[in-house]
Amino acid sequence: MNRSILVIDDEESVRFTFCSFLEKAGYQVWQAENYLSGQKAISSYKPDLIFLDIHLQGEPALSLxxxxxxxxxxxxxxxxxxxPQLGTALEALRLGAFDYLCKPVIKDTLLRVANNIFKYKELEAEKQKIFKQKEEYRQHLEAIWRSVQDAIITIDMDMNVIDANPATKKICQNIYDESQKEKKDKKTIPCLETCYPVIQQTLETQKSFHDYCIPICYGTPEEKIINASGSPLLDENKKTIGCVLVMRDITKISRLEKTFQEMEKFYNIVGKSKSMQEIYEILKEVANSDTTVLITGESGTGKELIARALHYTGNRKNKPFVAINCAALSETLLETELFGHVKGAFTNAFSDKKGKFEIADGGCLFLDEIGDISPMLQSKLLRVLQNKEFERVGDTKMLKMDIKVIAATNCDLKNKIKKGTFRLDLYYRLNVLEIKLPPLRERREDIPLLTEHFCSRLNEKFKKNIHGISQETLELFMRYPWPGNIRELENTLEQAFILCRDKIIQPTHLSYEFQEYFGQNKAQESKTEKNRVHTLSYEEVAKALAKTKWNKTKASRFLKISRQTLYRYLVRYNFEEIPQISDEKNG
Structure with missing residues (x-):
């Protein structure tokens, strides 16, 4: 720092003596001999220290x-x-003078005073620097306190809220309001009751806790899901004086997770693939409609699950859901099952019987394998769908019906229409809205999710604790064509559960048919490569080597053969350069 001194005195000897002593001590010194020159020197030099004679040629120097x-x-x-005068000294000190010296001033006193003053200035400057740094740090902390979006709450040992940042308002107004009260008025509040066990544990063990999810509904229009973390609040001696909570509103994240989970499942239907998401949207649109729905898809794709989802997510969910497999019964039995019969309608008809149409009144009737019904029943079913009424077998009384009809088939009904085995008009009556289910091989991204779903169910069924399938098993599942679709996947896993005595299902736990498929596939690939060896000509091999600049790895890939097979070719056709195994590392 600067160490400049101005001596203002009307005695030249005093000025000379002061200047001589001070300059030798290393100070920069100026001097002024009267009041006016003192004024000018103060304005010009702005010294750090002034030795001022209180009387300058009769002029009072206090104004300086x-x-x-x-x-x-x-x-x-x-x-x-x-x-020296006491009154003048007191007035000078009141105006801001630091000290008061009486003439004559000896050298040691002069230098001691100057030295002490500049030491004081240095200490004061350091103090101001530290104060400024502390103030900047305090302002920085306050900025963080104000700006952070998470709620930060400090709690004392009695579980009272000490302070809370403004972000706490958005999470819980009650907590923030409590933090603004005077200490004597503070009390525990319901908002934090669910946190008390972990807060108490933190205070006792001095250990932090993380990701503690709690619902908060006090002082908010609707319940919020909060993720809380806490740590001991320590004083300068590292003594626990409370707890600091950091709370984050994860309500939106929780809702999104719930939405994603709902997207992966729709009323027991599992699948997150694009095709399944499109089907879920259709189900939501048609669930409350009385429109006749035709569900098509290969066997095992889950057509009845779709039908049940349509019923139980719609406005008929509290009414019966009645399912019947049209392919499992003969024409006569199917007719009586569908429409019922009266007593004496045929031999052994000893009493009246309600049919599926009557039982399903107000609800849904699911006609599975609709493509396998006889022409006579097709005609009768068409009339029922058109007129919304039917008659029991052996009766002439028409019964009104209020049902939603859902039909399903794994047949190509258009092909049956061309062959004349299925009525075109019935097809149009059934196919008001078609839901086409994709085979499992076209939605392979759902296989891991389906596998996890079935493993969870099978663990409950067999009272086991199998964690899932190995990566190798999953890779086989992803490659397998699944001709039996989801039903085959479930059956494959069930058999594996029976055979598995470990925590993870391995390929060895899979069915013989499943393993045989991959065994035959591998043998076929080997056979194809073996046949390929005999069909490659010298020119083909030479062309591949030239194209890849004798890079054997790239050449074998280009020819779609293994490196070992390429070596046999090189020997067979007497190529000049015979590759070594070690060369392959450079390929």
Whole structure:
């Protein structure tokens, strides 16, 4: 720092002596001999220290103190006088003078005073620097306190809220309001009751906790899901004086997770693939409609699950859902099962019987394998769908029906229409809205999810704790064509559960048929490559080597053969360069 001194005195000997002593001590010194020159020197030099004679040729010098403070607030003034007066000294000190010396001033006193003053200035400057740093740090912390989006709450040992940042308002107004009260008025509040066990544990064990999810509904229009973390609040001696909570509103994230989970499943239907998402949207649209729906798809794709989802997510869910497999019964039995019969309608008809149409009144009737019904029943079913009424076998009374009809088939009904085995008009009556289920091989991204779903169910069924399938098994599942679709996947896993005595299902636990498929496939690939060896000509091999600049790895890939097979070719056709195995590492 600067160490400049101005000596203002009307005695030349005093000025000379002061300047001589001070300059030798290393200070920069200026001098002024009267009041006016003192004013100019103060304005021009703005010294750090002024030795000021209190009487300058009869002029009172006290006004120079005020000028010096205005020019440089850090300027220190020491008064010197040959005629000390208590009143003048007190007035000088009141105006801001630092010290008061009486003439004659000896060298040691002069240098000691100057040295002490500049040491004080250095200490004061350091103090101001530290204060400024602390103030900047405090402002920085306050900025963080205000800006952070997570709620930060401090709690004392009695579970009372000490303080809370403004973000706490958005999470819980009650907690924030409590933090603004005077200490004597603070009390525990319901909002934090669910946190008390972990807070108490933190205070007792001095260990932090993380990701503690709690619902908060006090002081908010609707329940919020909060993720809370906490740590002990320590004083400067590292003594626990409370707990600091950091709370984050994860309500939106929780809702999104719930939405994603719902997207992966729709009323027991599992699948997150694009095709299944499209089907879920159709189901939502048609669930509350009485429109006749035709569900098509290969065997095992889950057509009845779709039918049940349509019923139990719609406005008929509290009414019966009745399913019948049309392919499992003969024409006569199917007719009586569908429409019922009256007593005496045929031999052994000893009493009246309600049919499926009557039982399903108000609800849904699911006609599975609709493509396998006889022409006679097709005709009768068409009339029922058109007129919304039917008659029991052996009866003439027409019964009204209020049902939603859902039909399903794994047949190509259009092909049956061409062959004349299925009525075109019935097809149009059934196919008001078609839901086409994709085979499992076209939605392979759902296989891991389906596998996890079935493993969970089978663990409950067999009272086991199998964690899932190995990566190798999953890779086989992803490659397998699944002709039996989801039903085959479930059956494959069930058999594996029976055979598995470990925690993870391995390929060895899979059915013989499943393993045989991959065994035959591998043998076929080997056979194809073996036949390929005999069909490659010298020119083909040479062309591949030239194209890849004798890079054997690339050449074998280009020819779609193994490196070992390429080596046999090189020997067989007597190529000049015979590759070594070690060369392959450079390929």
């Amino acid at each position: 103190i005020q000028q010096a403070k205005e020019e440089n607030s850090q300027c220190t003034i020491v008064l010197i006088t040959g005629r």
